[in-house]
Amino acid sequence: MNCPKCHSSRFVKNGHTHYGKQRFRCQVCGRQFVPNPSRQLISQETRDLIDQLLKERLSLAAIARVAEVWERWLQDYVNQKYYLTPKTDHYYAGLPILHPDDNQTFVA
């Protein structure tokens, strides 16, 4: 793990983000960063977990918290799954599907 700005490996813990991720501050350049950016590739393990939670009909907000992914990413993921899944699949039949371009926040 290195500072995204100056690539130094000298940093100190600097609190947490709103999403509960550990945040660090580079001691060299002062840049604050989170080691695992939210736009990282979501692991297959996490996707499997999300699939399970979707079947439990948890709200997207709850799933995002449990799986530690961003709701925005989760919405896209669900949308994608929905489009790839036959409409007769009851797992997703009850889920509100947002248009990918729809920026409104979904409230369960």
Ligand SMILES: [Zn+2]
């Ligand atoms: Zn730095």
